[in-house]
Amino acid sequence: MDRVQKLKDFLQKTPNDSFLRHALALEYIKAGDDKAAREEFEGLLTHDPGYVGSYYHLAKLLERTATTEEAIAAYEKGIEQAKKAGDMHALGELRGAYEELIF
Incomplete structure (x- = not known):
């Protein structure tokens, strides 16, 4: 069984497991x-x-998929969340x- 299918099987048992979704x-x-x-990723976040x-x-x-504005927004949200979590x-x-990306 491939890894994608194994992870999907695990997620059927624990659908909100963030580690498995990541x-x-x-x-x-x-x-x-x-x-x-x-x-x-979007569902997880x-x-x-x-x-x-x-x-x-x-x-x-x-x-990588040339959606730069959305990438910037994802970085900004991640920076905000990392600050909240104290994850330096x-x-x-x-x-x-x-x-x-921006410079």
Whole structure:
């Protein structure tokens, strides 16, 4: 069984598991399915806006698919959430990627 299907099976048991949803989105990226990855990240962040690591990956996906304004918005929201969480590591990564994009 492939990883995407395994993660989907796990999510049937625990549909609101943010870690599993993040992992599924990353697997979609690996498989080249940016649309499904974006949907998964966006659904995850709607349900759990404090899952800071997903903002970086969503924004990178948006950059890669030439939706720059949406990528900027994802970085900004991630920066805000990282500050709230006191996650200085994530904050630094998000800021660095954000600044690289806008400057």
